[in-house]
Amino acid sequence: MQVDMTVNGQDRSADVEARTLLVYYLRDAVGLTGTNVGCDTSSCGACTVLLNGESVKSCTILAAQVRGADVTTIEGLADGTALHPMQQAFMECHGLQCGYCTPGMVLAATSLLADNPRPTEAEVREGLEGNLCRCTGYHNIVKAVLHTAEHDAAFWQARASKSGVTA
Amino acid sequence: MIPASFDYVEAASAEAAIAALTEHGDEAKLMAGGHSLIPLMRFRLATPAVVVDISRLSGLSYVRDGGDHLAIGALTRHCDVETSDMVRSQAGLLAHVAGQVGDPQVRHRGTIGGSLAHGDPASDLPAALLALGGSVVARGPGGERVIPAAELFTGFLETALAPDELLTEVRVPKVPDARWSFQKFNRRAQDWAIVGVAACGNGAGTGVALINMGQTPMVAAAVQSALASGASAADAAARAAEGTEPPDDLNGDAEYRTHLAQVLVGRALAEMA
Numbered sequence: 001m002q003v004d005m006t007v008n009g010q011d012r013s014a015d016v017e018a019r020t021l022l023v024y025y026l027r028d029a030v031g032l033t034g035t036n037v038g039c040d041t042s043s044c045g046a047c048t049v050l051l052n053g054e055s056v057k058s059c060t061i062l063a064a065q066v067r068g069a070d071v072t073t074i075e076g077l078a079d080g081t082a083l084h085p086m087q088q089a090f091m092e093c094h095g096l097q098c099g100y101c102t103p104g105m106v107l108a109a110t111s112l113l114a115d116n117p118r119p120t121e122a123e124v125r126e127g128l129e130g131n132l133c134r135c136t137g138y139h140n141i142v143k144a145v146l147h148t149a150e151h152d153a154a155f156w157q158a159r160a161s162k163s164g165v166t167a
Numbered sequence: 168m169i170p171a172s173f174d175y176v177e178a179a180s181a182e183a184a185i186a187a188l189t190e191h192g193d194e195a196k197l198m199a200g201g202h203s204l205i206p207l208m209r210f211r212l213a214t215p216a217v218v219v220d221i222s223r224l225s226g227l228s229y230v231r232d233g234g235d236h237l238a239i240g241a242l243t244r245h246c247d248v249e250t251s252d253m254v255r256s257q258a259g260l261l262a263h264v265a266g267q268v269g270d271p272q273v274r275h276r277g278t279i280g281g282s283l284a285h286g287d288p289a290s291d292l293p294a295a296l297l298a299l300g301g302s303v304v305a306r307g308p309g310g311e312r313v314i315p316a317a318e319l320f321t322g323f324l325e326t327a328l329a330p331d332e333l334l335t336e337v338r339v340p341k342v343p344d345a346r347w348s349f350q351k352f353n354r355r356a357q358d359w360a361i362v363g364v365a366a367c368g369n370g371a372g373t374g375v376a377l378i379n380m381g382q383t384p385m386v387a388a389a390v391q392s393a394l395a396s397g398a399s400a401a402d403a404a405a406r407a408a409e410g411t412e413p414p415d416d417l418n419g420d421a422e423y424r425t426h427l428a429q430v431l432v433g434r435a436l437a438e439m440a
Contacts, residue, residue: 001175017172018172018173018174018175018218019169019170019171019172019173019208021169021170021205024169040168040209041168041206041209042202042205042206042269042272042273043357045270045272048272051275051276054246054275055271055272055275056272056275056276057272057273057276060201060202060205060206060276061201061205061276062175062198062201062205062218062220064175064177064220065198065201065220065222065223108271108272111271111275112271126356127271129270129271129356129357130269130270130271130272130273130357131270
């Protein structure tokens with residue numbers, strides 16, 4: 001079946017089987033391999049992408065179910081060579097080790113701050129409960145999220161008020 | 168870990184979904200957020216020939232004031248139940264429990280109707296509905312009927328919904344002043360409860376329901392009747408496992424679950440006191 005959607009601002013279309021999961025649509029049909037497959041059972045969060053601005057696990061959604069939707073993957077965050085504030089914060093705070101969980105972590109954290117631009121440390125830890133880091137590098141990941149929430153407050157505040165209008 | 172092939176039907180309306188179910192019988196499965204069904208399909212534990220996608224029926228996503236109860240559309244997502252001011256103020260237990268399901272990503276896709284129709288004894292929301300004494304509305308080719316929560320869960324992953332019925336609405340009584348408690352015991356943040364307890368008091372009594380203590384989500388009937396006849400919280404909690412059949416698995420054996428149920432009911436009643 002023909003499945004159309006917007007990925008990182010670009011219209012995409014592919015003829016795929018109905019059983020095609022969103023993560024494989026993105027990786028195989030669109031060719032964006034930044035979205036990782038981890039556990040394959042919606043536990044680890046490595047495949048997290050933004051669906052209409054909200055974090056979801058792309059291994060547990062049929063591509064057919066989100067025809068016409070607006071999907072953002074890790075490739076869609078940076079503006080040219082300028083990193084997104086969340087990516088910048090992960091770099092500055094050493095929020096990644098092997099990097100496998102990083103795309104999902106960055107997108108889950110982006111969704112978290114869009115909901116709650118000034119979270120407490122406990123709220124960050126709870127908000128990222130759907131993402132596993134097998135390097136157990138959680139401390140610096142949490143630090144990165146708190147860092148950007150504080151240093152880029154205006155950016156996150158603007159996103160939060162925007163998401164409030166559309167919600 | 169790819170689902171078996173199926174024919175995909177997108178339902179344009181509730182009526183179209185029911186018509187598709189009528190046409191394909193038990194070969195067909197409804198898919199809302201898919202967060203219960205897709206994992207089953209990936210493990211090939213479910214291999215429906217036809218998937219009827221109802222996820223875009225936006226008319227079934229709402230929270231309304233139904234007079235003495237709240238009416239929640241079956242396709243209302245967990246995150247929307249969790250953050251609804253009306254659910255928070257009128258049925259605080261339900262809003263809280265919706266916020267404990269899975270993780271934020273799961274709550275952005277999973278729906279209240281999907282979770283209830285799946286009927287998993289390890290899920291959180293069925294226990295909340297039982298403790299609140301709620302009900303669901305099922306619509307089929309012959310019209311609508313209301314199924315009380317106490318009659319909804321009939322066996323392991325089985326419900327009283329007929330193969331051609333669509334769960335359209337969830338109803339919970341408005342209990343703005345009720346004391347309530349939710350106890351979810353697990354080892355890791357996003358795991359299912361090894362054992363869980365949902366409890367909610369109101370003028371009529373105290374509803375207490377158990378998670379993962381048998382083949383179905385269930386009411387802790389012995390606890391409820393003990394409380395109704397004036398037993399102390401400690402004496403009522405001691406009866407938490409009566410009439411249950413707790414499973415043995417990697418997370419704990421039946422004896423451990425029996426102990427957990429007693430402890431967690433005790434904690435719930437203490438929190439509500």
